[in-house]
Amino acid sequence: MTTVSPTSSVTARPPVPLGVRIARLWGGVLTVLTVLLALAWVFPMYWAVVTSVKPENDTVALPPTIWPQTFDFSSYTYIFQNSPLVRWYLNSVLTSVAITILVLLLSMLCAYALSQIDFRGRSWLFWLILIGFMIPFQASLIPLFIFINQLGLVNNYLGLILPQLAAPIAVVIYKQFFDQIPPELGDAARMDGASEARVLFSIFLPLNWSITVSLAIVTFIAAWNNFLWPFIVMNDTAKLTIPVGITQVQSAYGVAYAKTMATAVSAAFPTVIAYLIFQRRVTEGVMAAAGLK
Amino acid sequence: MLKTVPGKTDTQAVSKQVQARQKWMTAALMVAPFLIIYLLFLIYPTLRVIQLSFTNADLNGSGRFTGLSNYIKLLHEPTFWNALLNTLYFILLTVIPNTLVGLGLALLILRLRRLKNFVLAAFFLPYVLPVSVVTSVWNWVLDSNFGLFNFLTGSTVTWFQDPVWAMPAVAFVTIWWTVGFNILLFIAGLQSISPDIYEAAALDGASGARLFWSITWPNLWPVTSLILLLQLIAQFKIFDQIYLLTTGGPFDKTLVLLLYSYREGFQQQHGGYASTIGVVLMLIILVVSAIQSKLLNRGNAA
Numbered sequence: 108m109t110t111v112s113p114t115s116s117v118t119a120r121p122p123v124p125l126g127v128r129i130a131r132l133w134g135g136v137l138t139v140l141t142v143l144l145a146l147a148w149v150f151p152m153y154w155a156v157v158t159s160v161k162p163e164n165d166t167v168a169l170p171p172t173i174w175p176q177t178f179d180f181s182s183y184t185y186i187f188q189n190s191p192l193v194r195w196y197l198n199s200v201l202t203s204v205a206i207t208i209l210v211l212l213l214s215m216l217c218a219y220a221l222s223q224i225d226f227r228g229r230s231w232l233f234w235l236i237l238i239g240f241m242i243p244f245q246a247s248l249i250p251l252f253i254f255i256n257q258l259g260l261v262n263n264y265l266g267l268i269l270p271q272l273a274a275p276i277a278v279v280i281y282k283q284f285f286d287q288i289p290p291e292l293g294d295a296a297r298m299d300g301a302s303e304a305r306v307l308f309s310i311f312l313p314l315n316w317s318i319t320v321s322l323a324i325v326t327f328i329a330a331w332n333n334f335l336w337p338f339i340v341m342n343d344t345a346k347l348t349i350p351v352g353i354t355q356v357q358s359a360y361g362v363a364y365a366k367t368m369a370t371a372v373s374a375a376f377p378t379v380i381a382y383l384i385f386q387r388r389v390t391e392g393v394m395a396a397a398g399l400k
Numbered sequence: 401m402l403k404t405v406p407g408k409t410d411t412q413a414v415s416k417q418v419q420a421r422q423k424w425m426t427a428a429l430m431v432a433p434f435l436i437i438y439l440l441f442l443i444y445p446t447l448r449v450i451q452l453s454f455t456n457a458d459l460n461g462s463g464r465f466t467g468l469s470n471y472i473k474l475l476h477e478p479t480f481w482n483a484l485l486n487t488l489y490f491i492l493l494t495v496i497p498n499t500l501v502g503l504g505l506a507l508l509i510l511r512l513r514r515l516k517n518f519v520l521a522a523f524f525l526p527y528v529l530p531v532s533v534v535t536s537v538w539n540w541v542l543d544s545n546f547g548l549f550n551f552l553t554g555s556t557v558t559w560f561q562d563p564v565w566a567m568p569a570v571a572f573v574t575i576w577w578t579v580g581f582n583i584l585l586f587i588a589g590l591q592s593i594s595p596d597i598y599e600a601a602a603l604d605g606a607s608g609a610r611l612f613w614s615i616t617w618p619n620l621w622p623v624t625s626l627i628l629l630l631q632l633i634a635q636f637k638i639f640d641q642i643y644l645l646t647t648g649g650p651f652d653k654t655l656v657l658l659l660y661s662y663r664e665g666f667q668q669q670h671g672g673y674a675s676t677i678g679v680v681l682m683l684i685i686l687v688v689s690a691i692q693s694k695l696l697n698r699g700n701a702a
Contacts, residue, residue, distance in 0.1 A: 134511070141508040142515060145522035148576070152525065154548060155537045167546040217434035226427040227420075232435070239438060241689055242446050245637045245658055246682035249665045249674050250448035251441065253461035273441040278434060303426045332530040334640045339666070350530035354644060357536055364540050375533040382528040386521060389528070393584055397630065 159183070159368035166364040182369040186356065192373060194345055195352035200377075202264055202348060203330040206271050210326050211319060213272060218281030219307045223293055233282070239275035245335065252339055262343045270336060277322055280395050284315045317388075318395060324385050325392030328378045349374045449682070452675035459669045470676040480677070482652055483660040486567065490638055490656060493571035495631045499624065501575060502582025509583065510590055520587070524580030531577075535644040538573045560645045563653045570645050570654060577641075582627050589623030590616070629692040636685055657681050 158166050162179040165172060186192055220226070221233050244251065251270060252261075260266025293306045301309075312319065337348045344355065353370040360366045382389050453470055457463030474480050509519050526534065542549050544558040559569040597615055606614065639658040642648060648655035648663070655663075657677060665674030 137508065138512060138515070141505075141512060141519055144505070144508070145519040149522045149525060151537050151541050151576070152529075154541060155533075158540065169546075169551065171546075171548055171551060213434040213437065216430040220427040220430035224423055224427040224430075226424045229427070232431065235443075236438065239442055241686055242442060243633070243637055243682060243685050244442060244445070245639065246678040246685070247445035247449035247675075248661070249459075249671050249678060250452055250461070251445040252666075253457075253459065253671065254441075254445060254448070256460070269437060270441040272434075273438045275438065275442075303430065307430075328528055332528070334531045350532045353536070354532045357532075362546070364543075364546065367536055368540060371533045371536045375529050378528045378530070379525065382525065383521070386517075390524075390584060393581065394588055397581075397585055397626065 155368045155371055158364055159372050161365055163363055163365045166368075167362070179365075182365040183373070186366055186369050186373070190356045190370075191345055191347075191352065192349070192356075192370070195347055195349040196373075198264075198346060199331055199349040202267055203327050205264075206268055206330040207323050207327045209268070209272050210274070210277050211323055214275075214277035214281050215307070215312070215319075218278045218285055219303070219311060221278070222282045222285035223290060223306075223311070224303065236275045236278055239273075240279070244270070244273075248335075248339065255340060260340075262341055262346055264346070266340050267337055267348075271330060271333065276396055277326070280318065280322065281315070284318055285311055288314055317391070320385075321388045321392035321395060324381060324388050325396060328381060328389070331378055446682070449675045449678045452672050453679045455672040457671040457675070459665065459671050461671060463672055466672070470673050473673070474676050474680070479652065479655070479660065483655045483657050483677075486652075486654060487636060487638065487656045489567060490571060490642075490654075491632065491635045493568055494574050494635050495628060497571075498575045498579055498582060498631060499627055502579050502627065503586050503620075503624070505579065506583045506586035506590060510587060520583065523583055526577050527580040529577070531640040532644055534573060534577045535641060538576075539645065542569065561650055563650050566646050566650060566654050570641050573645065574635075574638075574641055578631075582631075585623055585627055586620070589620050593619045625692065629689065632688055632692065633685055636681065636688070 157173070157175055159182055160178050160180060161172075161175045162177060163182070165176060165179075217236075221229060221236075255261055255266045255270070258266070260269070288311060292310055296306045296310055297303075331348075332350060333348075334350050338351045341347050341351065344352075347355070353374050357367045357370055452461070452463075454465055454467060455463040456466045456470075505523055509516060509523070512519060529537075539560070541547055542559040544550055544556060544561075550556060557565055559565050562569075593616065597619070598611060601611055601615055637658055638656050639662065642654050642656055642659055643662075646654045648659050658681065661674045661677035661681070664670045664677065668674075
């Protein structure tokens with residue numbers, strides 16, 4: 108300190124009051140506790156990864172080793188060579204990407220019309236779509252399956268994809284965002300002769316680019332992780348998606364935990380990486396989907 | 401574009417009509433792709449499940465009208481009541497604990513500075529895992545012979561095969577998996593409470609627990625209510641974790657409504673009866689949403 112105030116002239120700084128010291132200590136304890144809790148929370152995931160790179164014998168060794176004594180990646184080569192894991196990966200990537208693109212495109216078009224074009228029947232149409240929020244698709248799983256079966260789409264990627272496009276959530280989110288844009292912006296472009304599609308894609312979409320990206324990532328993760336519908340509609344082993352497929356090989360491995368964990372880590376890899384890279388986007392998308400933004 | 405001349409009312413009216421029709425056509429074209437899929441794959445199955453519930457249909461949808469017999473059978477079926485009670489038990493074990501844990505962790509995370517993002521990511525990360533990954537990881541950690549948990553605690557419980565512990569174990573795994581979502585919503589809710597209110601209360605001498613109960617909790621109620629609703633609805637539809645961890649066992653101790661419907665429909669080919677369970681499930685969810693949205697609105701008005 109260079110400036111000396113008259114009150115604390117010669118002596119050192121006055122001692123910190125006891126209350127403040129206790130508060131600081133308590134704060135420190137809480138912080139340590141929170142961090143420990145966070146580490147405990149991710150520990151099962153760490154444990155899965157570590158198990159997957161141990162030799163099979165070491166996984167059941169007692170006491171368990173927190174860090175692998177020898178790194179052994181043979182479980183990965185084994186599962187990739189002895190199961191249709193690559194095929195399942197491809198299935199998951201292709202269907203999830205298709206679902207993501209189609210969900211965004213269809214809901215964007217629908218929401219734009221609902222928000223910016225004044226046409227007859229608009230308000231009851233929006234009500235019809237809002238009703239969808241209340242409807243649990245799981246309750247009508249049987250008729251949905253019967254219908255897809257009648258269309259000949261069981262074990263067909265189209266049968267996997269189409270029902271996943273029927274979710275009204277993205278429409279409602281887009282409509283909220285489009286509603287915030289002043290209609291004058293579109294009118295100006297329309298005066299210049301722009302079509303509605305053009306107004307949507309060159310004016311409204313760029314203004315909502317960030318929510319589109321967030322929705323895309325959240326939709327992709329949800330499509331990748333979807334279990335129930337792919338499990339119902341795909342029976343052909345080669346056509347399974349990865350979250351469904353791994354349950355089949357895992358039950359075949361029994362207590363071969365290194366292999367089981369290797370399949371789990373492989374299946375989780377894309378969504379975990381997507382989350383770690385796009386953390387903020389995921390948060391934004393989740394908030395929008397929950398109706399908080 | 402047609403330019404209307406003021407005064408010439410008839411052409412004006414005609415061009416307006418043309419414009420309106422054009423608008424309608426464009427709107428219809430933009431709405432149609434989503435609407436058709438929505439009607440075919442969500443609305444139609446929903447109406448069809450009601451119709452099927454009055455028939456003895458198989459898994460191909462062919463069957464005779466049998467009136468209320470499915471409903472009467474359902475009400476007299478002990479398995480149905482067991483599945484309903486199990487579902488409610490699962491809800492009891494997840495919804496409120498998950499909300500409280502979420503709130504507690506959100507409060508802990510919000511007071512952090514540098515470590516905030518890291519800690520939040522740690523709690524949220526399980527949420528992005530596919531359910532089958534979650535279940536296989538926990539099957540491993542809770543394995544009765546070689547699992548880490550039993551090794552550390554000296555327990556010998558076979559968690560997912562134990563009649564008493566199976567449901568709490570599935571509930572615990574569910575909380576681990578999904579609490580990150582609640583934390584996110586709570587953090588958003590907590591951050592939206594104006595700091596002015598806290599300052600004013602602090603000036604009045606309030607602190608600690610008093611601040612929480614008089615300011616945080618009431619102001620957080622709309623978010624809390626939303627979280628409760630979302631979870632309540634999600635947990636009524638519980639299927640994946642149960643199917644993968646216990647397949648409803650042991651002795652149907654973890655048989656829940658949707659799993660019961662799945663068994664009847666897809667394994668026993670009782671499409672009509674399975675649809676009846678579906679209708680009951682749907683009714684429950686509709687009633688819960690209605691009640692909860694009333695509560696939510698009151699929270700907003702206050």
